Amino acid sequence: MQRKTNQTKGLFSELLGTFIYTGFILIITAVIMR
Amino acid sequence: MKIRTNIVSSIEIISYYTGYVVLCTALLLIIPALTALIFMEWNAMLDFLISVAIATIVGIALAGIGWRTKQVKANIQWKHGFVIAALSWFVLMILCAIPYRLSGHIGSMLDACFDVMSGFTTTGLVLTQDLDHLSNALNMWRHMLTFIGGQGMVVLALTIIAKETSGAYRLYVGEAKDIELVPNVKGTTRIIWKISMIYLAVGTAALWIDGMVIGLKPVSAFLHALYIFESSWSTGGFAPMTQNMMYYHSLSYETITIVIFILGSFNFGLHYAMWQGKRNELVKNIETQSFFITSTIACMLAVYGLSKAHLYPNTISAFRRIIYNVLSAHTTTGFGSVYARQFALEWGDFGILIMVVVMLIGGSACSTAGGFKGLRVGIVFKGLIMDVKKLLCSERSRKAYKFHHIKDQILDDSVVKSSSLIIICYMALFGIGTMMGTFYGYPLASSAFEAASVTGNVGLSIGVTSPAMPAVMKIYYIIAMYMGRLEFLSVFALIGYVAGGIKKLCVKSLKLSLKIVS
Numbered sequence: 001m002q003r004k005t006n007q008t009k010g011l012f013s014e015l016l017g018t019f020i021y022t023g024f025i026l027i028i029t030a031v032i033m034r
Numbered sequence: 035m036k037i038r039t040n041i042v043s044s045i046e047i048i049s050y051y052t053g054y055v056v057l058c059t060a061l062l063l064i065i066p067a068l069t070a071l072i073f074m075e076w077n078a079m080l081d082f083l084i085s086v087a088i089a090t091i092v093g094i095a096l097a098g099i100g101w102r103t104k105q106v107k108a109n110i111q112w113k114h115g116f117v118i119a120a121l122s123w124f125v126l127m128i129l130c131a132i133p134y135r136l137s138g139h140i141g142s143m144l145d146a147c148f149d150v151m152s153g154f155t156t157t158g159l160v161l162t163q164d165l166d167h168l169s170n171a172l173n174m175w176r177h178m179l180t181f182i183g184g185q186g187m188v189v190l191a192l193t194i195i196a197k198e199t200s201g202a203y204r205l206y207v208g209e210a211k212d213i214e215l216v217p218n219v220k221g222t223t224r225i226i227w228k229i230s231m232i233y234l235a236v237g238t239a240a241l242w243i244d245g246m247v248i249g250l251k252p253v254s255a256f257l258h259a260l261y262i263f264e265s266s267w268s269t270g271g272f273a274p275m276t277q278n279m280m281y282y283h284s285l286s287y288e289t290i291t292i293v294i295f296i297l298g299s300f301n302f303g304l305h306y307a308m309w310q311g312k313r314n315e316l317v318k319n320i321e322t323q324s325f326f327i328t329s330t331i332a333c334m335l336a337v338y339g340l341s342k343a344h345l346y347p348n349t350i351s352a353f354r355r356i357i358y359n360v361l362s363a364h365t366t367t368g369f370g371s372v373y374a375r376q377f378a379l380e381w382g383d384f385g386i387l388i389m390v391v392v393m394l395i396g397g398s399a400c401s402t403a404g405g406f407k408g409l410r411v412g413i414v415f416k417g418l419i420m421d422v423k424k425l426l427c428s429e430r431s432r433k434a435y436k437f438h439h440i441k442d443q444i445l446d447d448s449v450v451k452s453s454s455l456i457i458i459c460y461m462a463l464f465g466i467g468t469m470m471g472t473f474y475g476y477p478l479a480s481s482a483f484e485a486a487s488v489t490g491n492v493g494l495s496i497g498v499t500s501p502a503m504p505a506v507m508k509i510y511y512i513i514a515m516y517m518g519r520l521e522f523l524s525v526f527a528l529i530g531y532v533a534g535g536i537k538k539l540c541v542k543s544l545k546l547s548l549k550i551v552s
Contacts, residue, residue, distance in 0.1 A: 006309060006310060006311040007232075007309045009311070009313070010305075010308035010309035010310070010311070010313065011232065011233075011236070011308075011309065013308055013313045013316065014297055014300075014305065014308055014316065015236075015293065015297075017316050018292075018293045018296050018297055019293060021296070021326070022289060022292055022293060022296075024330075025329075025330070025333055025353075025357055025361075026349070026353055026357075028330070028333065028334060028337075029333070029337050029349050029352050029353050029356075029357055030349040032334060032337045032338050032341060033337065033341055033348065033349045033352050
Protein backbone atom coordinates (compact mmCIF):
# COMPACT_ATOMS: atom_id res chain seq x y z
CA MET A 1 0.00 0.00 0.00
CA GLN A 2 2.83 2.36 0.96
CA ARG A 3 4.71 1.33 -2.18
CA LYS A 4 1.72 2.11 -4.42
CA THR A 5 1.29 5.48 -2.68
CA ASN A 6 4.97 6.29 -3.27
CA GLN A 7 4.69 5.25 -6.91
CA THR A 8 1.63 7.43 -7.48
CA LYS A 9 3.22 10.39 -5.72
CA GLY A 10 6.45 9.87 -7.66
CA LEU A 11 4.58 9.77 -10.98
CA PHE A 12 2.67 12.96 -10.18
CA SER A 13 5.82 14.69 -8.91
CA GLU A 14 7.61 13.94 -12.17
CA LEU A 15 4.69 15.16 -14.27
CA LEU A 16 4.28 18.30 -12.17
CA GLY A 17 8.01 19.02 -12.15
CA THR A 18 8.17 18.76 -15.94
CA PHE A 19 5.09 20.97 -16.39
CA ILE A 20 6.67 23.56 -14.08
CA TYR A 21 9.88 23.46 -16.11
CA THR A 22 7.90 23.90 -19.35
CA GLY A 23 6.08 26.86 -17.82
CA PHE A 24 9.40 28.34 -16.72
CA ILE A 25 10.74 28.11 -20.28
CA LEU A 26 7.54 29.74 -21.57
CA ILE A 27 8.02 32.64 -19.16
CA ILE A 28 11.64 33.09 -20.25
CA THR A 29 10.48 33.09 -23.88
CA ALA A 30 7.90 35.76 -23.10
CA VAL A 31 10.51 37.92 -21.38
CA ILE A 32 12.96 37.66 -24.28
CA MET A 33 10.26 38.25 -26.92
CA ARG A 34 9.31 41.51 -25.22
CA MET B 35 39.31 -40.74 -26.64
CA LYS B 36 36.96 -38.90 -24.30
CA ILE B 37 35.02 -36.12 -26.04
CA ARG B 38 34.75 -32.97 -23.93
CA THR B 39 31.07 -32.14 -24.29
CA ASN B 40 30.93 -29.75 -21.40
CA ILE B 41 32.94 -27.02 -23.16
CA VAL B 42 30.90 -24.69 -25.34
CA SER B 43 32.60 -22.46 -27.88
CA SER B 44 32.07 -18.71 -27.93
CA ILE B 45 30.29 -18.98 -31.28
CA GLU B 46 27.73 -21.34 -29.75
CA ILE B 47 27.11 -19.05 -26.79
CA ILE B 48 26.77 -15.99 -29.01
CA SER B 49 24.53 -17.82 -31.46
CA TYR B 50 22.25 -19.18 -28.72
CA TYR B 51 21.60 -15.86 -27.02
CA THR B 52 21.37 -13.95 -30.28
CA GLY B 53 18.76 -16.47 -31.42
CA TYR B 54 16.89 -15.97 -28.15
CA VAL B 55 16.84 -12.17 -28.50
CA VAL B 56 15.79 -12.53 -32.17
CA LEU B 57 12.92 -14.87 -31.21
CA CYS B 58 11.62 -12.59 -28.44
CA THR B 59 11.59 -9.57 -30.77
CA ALA B 60 10.29 -11.53 -33.78
CA LEU B 61 7.25 -12.75 -31.81
CA LEU B 62 6.24 -9.09 -31.49
CA LEU B 63 5.60 -9.10 -35.25
CA ILE B 64 2.33 -10.80 -34.31
CA ILE B 65 1.00 -7.50 -32.92
CA PRO B 66 1.03 -5.63 -36.27
CA ALA B 67 -0.32 -8.79 -37.93
CA LEU B 68 -3.29 -8.64 -35.52
CA THR B 69 -3.64 -4.91 -36.22
CA ALA B 70 -3.86 -5.72 -39.93
CA LEU B 71 -6.54 -8.33 -39.14
CA ILE B 72 -8.60 -5.84 -37.11
CA PHE B 73 -8.46 -3.22 -39.85
CA MET B 74 -8.86 -5.82 -42.62
CA GLU B 75 -5.55 -4.88 -44.27
CA TRP B 76 -5.01 -8.26 -45.92
CA ASN B 77 -1.87 -7.38 -47.89
CA ALA B 78 -0.22 -5.99 -44.76
CA MET B 79 -1.29 -9.07 -42.78
CA LEU B 80 0.38 -11.32 -45.34
CA ASP B 81 3.55 -9.19 -45.21
CA PHE B 82 3.75 -9.59 -41.44
CA LEU B 83 2.94 -13.30 -41.42
CA ILE B 84 5.77 -13.89 -43.90
CA SER B 85 8.06 -11.78 -41.69
CA VAL B 86 7.07 -13.72 -38.53
CA ALA B 87 7.82 -17.00 -40.30
CA ILE B 88 11.25 -15.90 -41.57
CA ALA B 89 12.27 -14.31 -38.27
CA THR B 90 11.14 -17.32 -36.26
CA ILE B 91 13.10 -19.70 -38.50
CA VAL B 92 16.22 -17.56 -38.21
CA GLY B 93 15.84 -17.26 -34.43
CA ILE B 94 15.36 -21.01 -33.97
CA ALA B 95 18.30 -21.74 -36.30
CA LEU B 96 20.61 -19.42 -34.35
CA ALA B 97 19.48 -20.82 -31.01
CA GLY B 98 19.81 -24.32 -32.43
CA ILE B 99 23.47 -23.79 -33.38
CA GLY B 100 24.20 -23.01 -29.74
CA TRP B 101 21.78 -25.51 -28.14
CA ARG B 102 24.52 -26.99 -25.95
CA THR B 103 24.85 -23.59 -24.25
CA LYS B 104 21.66 -24.19 -22.29
CA GLN B 105 22.46 -27.85 -21.58
CA VAL B 106 25.86 -27.20 -20.03
CA LYS B 107 24.78 -23.82 -18.59
CA ALA B 108 27.74 -22.09 -20.19
CA ASN B 109 29.09 -18.97 -18.55
CA ILE B 110 28.63 -15.71 -20.50
CA GLN B 111 31.75 -13.61 -20.45
CA TRP B 112 31.92 -9.84 -20.98
CA LYS B 113 33.00 -10.25 -24.61
CA HIS B 114 29.96 -12.47 -25.28
CA GLY B 115 27.58 -9.91 -23.77
CA PHE B 116 28.84 -7.10 -25.96
CA VAL B 117 28.95 -9.20 -29.13
CA ILE B 118 25.46 -10.65 -28.51
CA ALA B 119 23.97 -7.16 -28.08
CA ALA B 120 25.62 -5.80 -31.23
CA LEU B 121 24.96 -8.92 -33.34
CA SER B 122 21.31 -9.26 -32.33
CA TRP B 123 20.66 -5.63 -33.24
CA PHE B 124 22.29 -6.22 -36.65
CA VAL B 125 20.35 -9.42 -37.37
CA LEU B 126 17.07 -7.85 -36.19
CA MET B 127 17.66 -4.82 -38.42
CA ILE B 128 17.52 -7.12 -41.46
CA LEU B 129 14.62 -9.27 -40.23
CA CYS B 130 12.46 -6.33 -39.12
CA ALA B 131 13.03 -4.61 -42.48
CA ILE B 132 11.18 -7.41 -44.31
CA PRO B 133 7.65 -6.02 -43.72
CA TYR B 134 8.84 -2.58 -44.85
CA ARG B 135 10.24 -3.99 -48.08
CA LEU B 136 7.13 -6.05 -48.75
CA SER B 137 4.84 -3.03 -48.18
CA GLY B 138 5.83 -1.23 -51.39
CA HIS B 139 6.45 2.04 -49.54
CA ILE B 140 10.22 1.68 -49.50
CA GLY B 141 12.59 1.82 -52.44
CA SER B 142 15.15 -0.80 -51.48
CA MET B 143 16.23 -3.19 -48.73
CA LEU B 144 18.92 -0.66 -47.76
CA ASP B 145 16.25 2.01 -47.22
CA ALA B 146 14.19 -0.49 -45.22
CA CYS B 147 17.21 -1.33 -43.02
CA PHE B 148 17.80 2.42 -42.60
CA ASP B 149 14.27 2.95 -41.31
CA VAL B 150 14.47 -0.05 -38.99
CA MET B 151 17.82 1.05 -37.54
CA SER B 152 16.37 4.56 -37.21
CA GLY B 153 13.51 3.02 -35.21
CA PHE B 154 15.62 0.72 -33.03
CA THR B 155 18.08 3.48 -32.19
CA THR B 156 15.17 5.89 -31.54
CA THR B 157 16.58 8.25 -34.14
CA GLY B 158 13.49 8.93 -36.22
CA LEU B 159 14.94 9.75 -39.64
CA VAL B 160 12.66 8.35 -42.32
CA LEU B 161 13.16 7.11 -45.86
CA THR B 162 9.68 5.53 -46.13
CA GLN B 163 7.71 7.14 -48.90
CA ASP B 164 4.10 8.26 -48.78
CA LEU B 165 3.95 8.10 -44.99
CA ASP B 166 0.40 9.45 -44.89
CA HIS B 167 -0.93 6.35 -46.63
CA LEU B 168 0.85 3.61 -44.72
CA SER B 169 -1.27 0.75 -43.44
CA ASN B 170 -2.21 0.80 -39.73
CA ALA B 171 -0.22 -2.40 -39.35
CA LEU B 172 3.00 -0.90 -40.71
CA ASN B 173 2.50 2.26 -38.65
CA MET B 174 1.96 0.11 -35.57
CA TRP B 175 5.19 -1.77 -36.36
CA ARG B 176 7.24 1.40 -36.97
CA HIS B 177 6.24 2.91 -33.66
CA MET B 178 6.64 -0.38 -31.80
CA LEU B 179 10.21 -0.61 -33.11
CA THR B 180 11.02 2.73 -31.62
CA PHE B 181 9.33 1.89 -28.30
CA ILE B 182 11.12 -1.46 -28.03
CA GLY B 183 14.40 0.03 -29.22
CA GLY B 184 14.17 2.67 -26.51
CA GLN B 185 13.97 0.05 -23.78
CA GLY B 186 16.32 -2.30 -25.64
CA MET B 187 15.83 -5.66 -27.33
CA VAL B 188 18.18 -7.37 -24.91
CA VAL B 189 16.23 -5.83 -22.01
CA LEU B 190 13.04 -7.22 -23.58
CA ALA B 191 14.54 -10.68 -23.89
CA LEU B 192 15.89 -10.60 -20.31
CA THR B 193 12.41 -9.62 -19.05
CA ILE B 194 10.94 -12.70 -20.72
CA ILE B 195 13.64 -15.21 -19.65
CA ALA B 196 12.06 -17.71 -17.32
CA LYS B 197 14.82 -17.90 -14.80
CA GLU B 198 17.91 -15.84 -14.00
CA THR B 199 20.62 -16.55 -16.54
CA SER B 200 24.17 -16.60 -15.34
CA GLY B 201 25.85 -13.72 -17.11
CA ALA B 202 22.55 -11.86 -17.69
CA TYR B 203 24.19 -8.70 -16.37
CA ARG B 204 26.83 -8.97 -19.10
CA LEU B 205 24.10 -9.13 -21.74
CA TYR B 206 22.41 -6.13 -20.14
CA VAL B 207 25.57 -4.00 -20.10
CA GLY B 208 26.25 -4.95 -23.73
CA GLU B 209 23.27 -2.81 -24.67
CA ALA B 210 24.81 0.30 -23.10
CA LYS B 211 22.95 0.10 -19.80
CA ASP B 212 24.64 -0.32 -16.47
CA ILE B 213 22.13 0.87 -13.95
CA GLU B 214 20.93 -1.71 -11.42
CA LEU B 215 17.61 -0.72 -9.95
CA VAL B 216 17.45 -3.91 -7.86
CA PRO B 217 20.23 -6.48 -7.24
CA ASN B 218 19.14 -8.81 -10.06
CA VAL B 219 19.02 -7.96 -13.76
CA LYS B 220 15.67 -9.64 -14.41
CA GLY B 221 14.11 -7.47 -11.68
CA THR B 222 15.75 -4.37 -13.14
CA THR B 223 14.47 -5.06 -16.66
CA ARG B 224 10.97 -5.72 -15.34
CA ILE B 225 10.98 -2.41 -13.46
CA ILE B 226 12.10 -0.59 -16.63
CA TRP B 227 9.16 -2.12 -18.51
CA LYS B 228 6.75 -1.44 -15.65
CA ILE B 229 7.67 2.26 -15.59
CA SER B 230 7.32 2.45 -19.38
CA MET B 231 3.97 0.66 -19.41
CA ILE B 232 2.48 2.84 -16.69
CA TYR B 233 3.57 5.95 -18.56
CA LEU B 234 2.20 4.35 -21.76
CA ALA B 235 -1.24 4.13 -20.15
CA VAL B 236 -1.15 7.68 -18.70
CA GLY B 237 0.43 9.35 -21.74
CA THR B 238 -1.74 7.60 -24.32
CA ALA B 239 -4.88 8.49 -22.35
CA ALA B 240 -3.87 12.16 -22.17
CA LEU B 241 -3.06 12.32 -25.88
CA TRP B 242 -6.22 10.38 -26.80
CA ILE B 243 -8.46 12.82 -24.95
CA ASP B 244 -6.62 15.80 -26.39
CA GLY B 245 -6.73 14.23 -29.85
CA MET B 246 -10.51 14.02 -29.68
CA VAL B 247 -10.71 17.60 -28.38
CA ILE B 248 -8.73 18.88 -31.39
CA GLY B 249 -11.03 17.06 -33.79
CA LEU B 250 -9.71 13.56 -34.47
CA LYS B 251 -12.19 10.68 -34.57
CA PRO B 252 -12.03 8.37 -31.51
CA VAL B 253 -10.30 5.41 -33.20
CA SER B 254 -7.92 7.65 -35.12
CA ALA B 255 -7.25 9.71 -31.97
CA PHE B 256 -6.40 6.53 -30.05
CA LEU B 257 -4.00 5.24 -32.70
CA HIS B 258 -2.31 8.63 -33.06
CA ALA B 259 -2.06 8.91 -29.27
CA LEU B 260 -0.45 5.48 -29.03
CA TYR B 261 2.01 6.16 -31.85
CA ILE B 262 2.92 9.64 -30.63
CA PHE B 263 3.35 8.42 -27.05
CA GLU B 264 5.60 5.54 -28.17
CA SER B 265 7.71 7.99 -30.17
CA SER B 266 7.80 10.62 -27.43
CA TRP B 267 8.64 8.31 -24.53
CA SER B 268 11.31 6.51 -26.50
CA THR B 269 12.54 9.91 -27.77
CA GLY B 270 12.17 8.34 -31.21
CA GLY B 271 10.54 11.00 -33.33
CA PHE B 272 8.56 8.81 -35.71
CA ALA B 273 5.13 10.23 -36.43
CA PRO B 274 2.24 8.71 -38.39
CA MET B 275 2.02 11.69 -40.76
CA THR B 276 4.60 13.36 -43.03
CA GLN B 277 4.02 16.73 -41.38
CA ASN B 278 5.13 15.29 -38.06
CA MET B 279 3.80 17.42 -35.16
CA MET B 280 2.55 20.15 -37.51
CA TYR B 281 -0.30 17.82 -38.53
CA TYR B 282 -2.05 18.40 -35.18
CA HIS B 283 -1.91 22.23 -35.20
CA SER B 284 -2.29 22.15 -31.44
CA LEU B 285 -0.41 23.86 -28.60
CA SER B 286 -1.91 21.45 -26.06
CA TYR B 287 -0.86 18.36 -28.05
CA GLU B 288 2.65 19.76 -28.40
CA THR B 289 2.83 20.61 -24.70
CA ILE B 290 1.83 17.08 -23.68
CA THR B 291 4.51 15.66 -25.99
CA ILE B 292 7.10 18.03 -24.46
CA VAL B 293 6.33 16.64 -21.00
CA ILE B 294 6.47 13.04 -22.24
CA PHE B 295 9.71 13.37 -24.18
CA ILE B 296 11.48 15.23 -21.38
CA LEU B 297 10.45 12.46 -18.97
CA GLY B 298 11.45 9.84 -21.54
CA SER B 299 14.91 11.36 -21.76
CA PHE B 300 15.49 10.90 -18.02
CA ASN B 301 17.39 8.01 -16.52
CA PHE B 302 15.25 5.03 -15.48
CA GLY B 303 17.13 5.10 -12.19
CA LEU B 304 15.78 8.59 -11.60
CA HIS B 305 12.21 7.44 -12.28
CA TYR B 306 12.66 4.50 -9.92
CA ALA B 307 14.15 6.70 -7.19
CA MET B 308 11.23 9.15 -7.52
CA TRP B 309 8.75 6.28 -7.33
CA GLN B 310 10.50 4.97 -4.21
CA GLY B 311 9.79 8.24 -2.43
CA LYS B 312 13.10 10.06 -3.04
CA ARG B 313 11.43 13.03 -4.70
CA ASN B 314 14.34 15.45 -4.23
CA GLU B 315 16.32 13.25 -6.68
CA LEU B 316 14.73 15.35 -9.46
CA VAL B 317 16.68 18.35 -8.20
CA LYS B 318 19.85 16.73 -6.78
CA ASN B 319 20.73 14.49 -9.72
CA ILE B 320 23.70 15.67 -11.82
CA GLU B 321 21.87 14.77 -15.05
CA THR B 322 18.75 16.81 -14.33
CA GLN B 323 20.93 19.71 -13.23
CA SER B 324 22.99 19.41 -16.41
CA PHE B 325 19.84 19.16 -18.57
CA PHE B 326 18.25 22.14 -16.83
CA ILE B 327 21.32 24.34 -17.39
CA THR B 328 22.08 23.34 -20.98
CA SER B 329 18.47 23.33 -22.17
CA THR B 330 17.64 26.67 -20.55
CA ILE B 331 20.73 28.34 -22.02
CA ALA B 332 20.07 26.79 -25.44
CA CYS B 333 16.41 27.88 -25.41
CA MET B 334 17.34 31.42 -24.36
CA LEU B 335 20.03 31.74 -27.02
CA ALA B 336 17.81 30.29 -29.73
CA VAL B 337 14.87 32.58 -28.90
CA TYR B 338 17.13 35.63 -28.65
CA GLY B 339 18.97 34.79 -31.88
CA LEU B 340 15.86 34.04 -33.90
CA SER B 341 13.83 36.95 -32.48
CA LYS B 342 16.28 39.30 -34.19
CA ALA B 343 15.22 37.78 -37.53
CA HIS B 344 11.55 38.48 -36.61
CA LEU B 345 10.57 35.03 -37.79
CA TYR B 346 7.99 34.39 -35.11
CA PRO B 347 5.79 37.33 -34.10
CA ASN B 348 4.77 36.42 -30.56
CA THR B 349 5.61 34.33 -27.48
CA ILE B 350 3.32 31.43 -28.33
CA SER B 351 4.65 31.01 -31.88
CA ALA B 352 8.23 31.30 -30.58
CA PHE B 353 7.43 28.64 -27.96
CA ARG B 354 5.85 26.32 -30.52
CA ARG B 355 8.45 26.77 -33.27
CA ILE B 356 11.73 27.51 -31.46
CA ILE B 357 11.47 26.06 -27.94
CA TYR B 358 9.67 22.93 -29.14
CA ASN B 359 12.40 22.12 -31.65
CA VAL B 360 15.27 22.96 -29.29
CA LEU B 361 13.83 20.72 -26.55
CA SER B 362 13.02 18.03 -29.09
CA ALA B 363 16.65 18.18 -30.26
CA HIS B 364 18.12 18.28 -26.76
CA THR B 365 16.14 15.24 -25.60
CA THR B 366 17.05 13.61 -28.96
CA THR B 367 13.36 13.07 -29.72
CA GLY B 368 13.25 14.53 -33.21
CA PHE B 369 9.67 15.77 -33.36
CA GLY B 370 9.63 18.79 -35.64
CA SER B 371 7.24 21.71 -35.60
CA VAL B 372 8.87 23.36 -38.61
CA TYR B 373 9.61 21.89 -42.02
CA ALA B 374 13.11 20.50 -42.61
CA ARG B 375 14.10 23.16 -45.13
CA GLN B 376 13.02 25.95 -42.76
CA PHE B 377 15.98 25.13 -40.52
CA ALA B 378 18.33 25.77 -43.44
CA LEU B 379 16.54 28.69 -45.07
CA GLU B 380 15.12 30.62 -42.11
CA TRP B 381 16.98 29.72 -38.94
CA GLY B 382 20.41 30.74 -40.17
CA ASP B 383 23.81 29.61 -38.98
CA PHE B 384 23.32 30.61 -35.32
CA GLY B 385 20.07 28.68 -34.99
CA ILE B 386 21.60 25.65 -36.70
CA LEU B 387 24.66 25.84 -34.42
CA ILE B 388 22.49 25.81 -31.27
CA MET B 389 20.64 22.78 -32.61
CA VAL B 390 23.89 20.94 -33.46
CA VAL B 391 25.27 21.49 -29.95
CA VAL B 392 22.12 20.35 -28.13
CA MET B 393 21.70 17.35 -30.42
CA LEU B 394 25.22 16.22 -29.58
CA ILE B 395 24.79 16.74 -25.83
CA GLY B 396 21.58 14.69 -25.80
CA GLY B 397 19.65 13.31 -22.85
CA SER B 398 20.38 11.18 -19.80
CA ALA B 399 22.38 7.97 -19.55
CA CYS B 400 20.39 4.75 -19.16
CA SER B 401 17.33 6.33 -20.72
CA THR B 402 15.84 6.15 -24.20
CA ALA B 403 17.77 9.26 -25.28
CA GLY B 404 20.93 9.55 -27.38
CA GLY B 405 23.82 11.99 -27.61
CA PHE B 406 26.88 11.83 -25.44
CA LYS B 407 24.63 12.38 -22.43
CA GLY B 408 24.20 15.08 -19.86
CA LEU B 409 25.87 12.88 -17.24
CA ARG B 410 29.16 12.96 -19.16
CA VAL B 411 28.88 16.70 -19.75
CA GLY B 412 28.34 17.16 -16.01
CA ILE B 413 31.23 14.83 -15.10
CA VAL B 414 33.68 16.48 -17.52
CA PHE B 415 32.66 19.94 -16.30
CA LYS B 416 33.01 18.94 -12.65
CA GLY B 417 36.31 17.22 -13.53
CA LEU B 418 37.58 20.50 -14.92
CA ILE B 419 36.55 22.33 -11.74
CA MET B 420 38.18 19.56 -9.67
CA ASP B 421 41.49 19.97 -11.55
CA VAL B 422 41.44 23.75 -11.11
CA LYS B 423 40.74 23.38 -7.38
CA LYS B 424 43.59 20.85 -7.02
CA LEU B 425 45.96 23.33 -8.64
CA LEU B 426 44.89 26.07 -6.28
CA CYS B 427 44.99 23.91 -3.13
CA SER B 428 48.08 23.08 -1.10
CA GLU B 429 50.01 20.08 -2.47
CA ARG B 430 49.64 18.25 0.86
CA SER B 431 45.87 18.53 1.00
CA ARG B 432 43.78 15.51 0.02
CA LYS B 433 40.16 16.03 -0.88
CA ALA B 434 37.57 13.68 -2.31
CA TYR B 435 35.29 15.20 -4.94
CA LYS B 436 31.82 13.80 -5.43
CA PHE B 437 28.84 14.00 -7.72
CA HIS B 438 25.29 12.86 -7.12
CA HIS B 439 23.77 10.43 -9.59
CA ILE B 440 21.07 8.41 -7.84
CA LYS B 441 23.63 8.11 -5.03
CA ASP B 442 26.77 10.05 -4.13
CA GLN B 443 29.72 8.85 -6.19
CA ILE B 444 33.40 9.69 -6.09
CA LEU B 445 34.62 11.83 -8.95
CA ASP B 446 38.07 10.54 -9.82
CA ASP B 447 40.31 10.68 -12.86
CA SER B 448 39.16 7.32 -14.25
CA VAL B 449 35.52 8.47 -14.30
CA VAL B 450 36.44 11.71 -16.04
CA LYS B 451 38.67 9.84 -18.50
CA SER B 452 36.00 7.29 -19.52
CA SER B 453 33.42 10.07 -20.00
CA SER B 454 35.88 12.08 -22.09
CA LEU B 455 36.72 9.05 -24.28
CA ILE B 456 33.07 8.46 -25.14
CA ILE B 457 32.61 12.16 -25.93
CA ILE B 458 35.66 11.99 -28.23
CA CYS B 459 34.17 8.93 -30.00
CA TYR B 460 30.89 10.78 -30.55
CA MET B 461 32.70 13.85 -31.85
CA ALA B 462 34.74 11.64 -34.24
CA LEU B 463 31.54 10.06 -35.54
CA PHE B 464 30.02 13.52 -35.96
CA GLY B 465 33.15 14.80 -37.73
CA ILE B 466 33.20 11.92 -40.20
CA GLY B 467 29.47 12.37 -40.91
CA THR B 468 29.94 16.08 -41.56
CA MET B 469 32.91 15.44 -43.87
CA MET B 470 30.93 12.85 -45.79
CA GLY B 471 28.02 15.23 -46.29
CA THR B 472 30.29 17.98 -47.61
CA PHE B 473 32.11 15.44 -49.83
CA TYR B 474 28.80 14.63 -51.52
CA GLY B 475 28.09 18.30 -52.12
CA TYR B 476 25.79 19.24 -49.22
CA PRO B 477 26.47 22.62 -47.55
CA LEU B 478 28.60 22.53 -44.39
CA ALA B 479 25.82 23.67 -42.03
CA SER B 480 23.38 21.10 -43.45
CA SER B 481 25.99 18.33 -43.30
CA ALA B 482 26.80 19.19 -39.68
CA PHE B 483 23.13 19.35 -38.71
CA GLU B 484 22.33 15.98 -40.25
CA ALA B 485 25.51 14.38 -38.86
CA ALA B 486 24.63 15.63 -35.36
CA SER B 487 21.08 14.34 -35.76
CA VAL B 488 22.33 10.90 -36.75
CA THR B 489 25.16 10.70 -34.19
CA GLY B 490 22.95 11.83 -31.34
CA ASN B 491 20.04 9.60 -32.49
CA VAL B 492 17.84 12.69 -32.76
CA GLY B 493 15.97 12.44 -36.06
CA LEU B 494 15.47 16.07 -37.00
CA SER B 495 16.37 16.62 -40.63
CA ILE B 496 17.48 19.69 -42.52
CA GLY B 497 16.70 18.00 -45.84
CA VAL B 498 19.79 15.84 -46.39
CA THR B 499 18.14 12.50 -45.51
CA SER B 500 16.04 11.39 -48.44
CA PRO B 501 15.68 8.30 -50.66
CA ALA B 502 17.88 10.11 -53.22
CA MET B 503 20.79 10.35 -50.75
CA PRO B 504 23.94 8.46 -51.88
CA ALA B 505 23.99 4.82 -50.76
CA VAL B 506 27.36 5.29 -49.03
CA MET B 507 25.84 8.01 -46.85
CA LYS B 508 22.86 5.81 -46.01
CA ILE B 509 25.24 3.02 -44.94
CA TYR B 510 27.34 5.45 -42.90
CA TYR B 511 24.24 6.88 -41.22
CA ILE B 512 23.08 3.34 -40.32
CA ILE B 513 26.49 2.62 -38.77
CA ALA B 514 26.51 5.99 -36.96
CA MET B 515 23.00 5.48 -35.52
CA TYR B 516 23.95 1.95 -34.44
CA MET B 517 27.24 2.99 -32.82
CA GLY B 518 25.75 6.04 -31.19
CA ARG B 519 22.92 4.06 -29.61
CA LEU B 520 25.09 1.19 -28.33
CA GLU B 521 27.75 3.69 -27.24
CA PHE B 522 30.55 2.14 -29.28
CA LEU B 523 31.83 -0.64 -26.99
CA SER B 524 29.46 -3.37 -28.21
CA VAL B 525 30.03 -2.54 -31.86
CA PHE B 526 33.82 -2.39 -31.36
CA ALA B 527 33.63 -5.74 -29.54
CA LEU B 528 31.68 -7.26 -32.46
CA ILE B 529 34.15 -5.86 -35.02
CA GLY B 530 37.09 -7.04 -32.92
CA TYR B 531 35.55 -10.49 -32.50
CA VAL B 532 34.85 -10.88 -36.23
CA ALA B 533 38.31 -9.54 -37.13
CA GLY B 534 39.89 -11.92 -34.63
CA GLY B 535 37.96 -14.83 -36.13
CA ILE B 536 38.99 -13.91 -39.66
CA LYS B 537 42.62 -13.55 -38.55
CA LYS B 538 42.56 -17.03 -36.92
CA LEU B 539 41.07 -18.51 -40.10
CA CYS B 540 43.76 -16.88 -42.27
CA VAL B 541 46.56 -18.10 -39.98
CA LYS B 542 45.10 -21.66 -40.02
CA SER B 543 44.78 -21.67 -43.83
CA LEU B 544 48.32 -20.34 -44.18
CA LYS B 545 49.72 -23.07 -41.87
CA LEU B 546 47.72 -25.70 -43.78
CA SER B 547 48.99 -24.52 -47.16
CA LEU B 548 52.58 -24.41 -45.81
CA LYS B 549 52.20 -28.02 -44.56
CA ILE B 550 50.89 -29.13 -47.94
CA VAL B 551 53.76 -27.38 -49.75
CA SER B 552 56.41 -28.88 -47.45
